[in-house]
Amino acid sequence: MSRGPMCASSxxxxxxxxxxxxxxxxxxxxxxxLIRNVQPDLTELVGYVISRARDKRVTLNRARLVKLLYLxxxxxxxxxxxxxxxxxxxxxxxxxxxxxxxEALGEMERRSALYRAASDDPPDAANWVSGARRxxxxxxxxxxxxxxxxxxxxxxxxxxxMRAAVRGAALDLDRARGxxxxxxxxxxxxxxxPDDVERRLVLWRASVARRLTALSLDPPxxxxxxxxDDLRGARVTGRIxxxxxxxx
Numbered sequence: 164m165s166r167g168p169m170c171a172s173s174x175x176x177x178x179x180x181x182x183x184x185x186x187x188x189x190x191x192x193x194x195x196x197l198i199r200n201v202q203p204d205l206t207e208l209v210g211y212v213i214s215r216a217r218d219k220r221v222t223l224n225r226a227r228l229v230k231l232l233y234l235x236x237x238x239x240x241x242x243x244x245x246x247x248x249x250x251x252x253x254x255x256x257x258x259x260x261x262x263x264x265x266e267a268l269g270e271m272e273r274r275s276a277l278y279r280a281a282s283d284d285p286p287d288a289a290n291w292v293s294g295a296r297r298x299x300x301x302x303x304x305x306x307x308x309x310x311x312x313x314x315x316x317x318x319x320x321x322x323x324x325m326r327a328a329v330r331g332a333a334l335d336l337d338r339a340r341g342x343x344x345x346x347x348x349x350x351x352x353x354x355x356x357p358d359d360v361e362r363r364l365v366l367w368r369a370s371v372a373r374r375l376t377a378l379s380l381d382p383p384x385x386x387x388x389x390x391x392d393d394l395r396g397a398r399v400t401g402r403i404x405x406x407x408x409x410x411x
Contacts, residue, residue, distance in 0.1 A: 203291045205267050211286040216307040223278050233259040237322045237339040239298040247295045254328040
């Protein structure tokens, strides 16, 4: 009778045998870590985008939401990752769209006031694949609050898949790899000084000097402190107390 690996009490030496993979407990931390990172479900992704936009005090509608989802995929591909939504984008009458979104959004809109009602349990995206949440957050941060014309301008003229699109055909998301990176705010710099600033400064100083005459302290001015002080002489300073019954 053969013996398999056995583990003794905690005080005994560590068991050298390995538990077969099939016998591993269901809540094995390693298994949980492998399951944790998943591709976001489309319904969950839509709820997350709407919730993040609401955090920025932006109320979406279907047209704006679809454009944001397209930009999420374009941004994910631009940064070397796989598309997030999992849909097949087409160039239709109103720009990039996907048949999968028609059914998913229609069902969600029937169940609730999708774009206006606050979700009781918004998705937190903690179990999404690496980079998916960042792509969504970046897109919402940059584009959710844009005026619609500015959003459409970026979608049509600044994303590779739409620049090379053929109406009615599928979009090639790989073309997003060549899209430009978002521009960062330029560093603040002091404004350029006019060429004649030095000449104008000299003139201003001369003008101030003519209006403000310096007070010479040589000889020092006389001051009146006591009633018996001599009042004669120029530049006498001080105070005179005159009784009420006297006239000057």
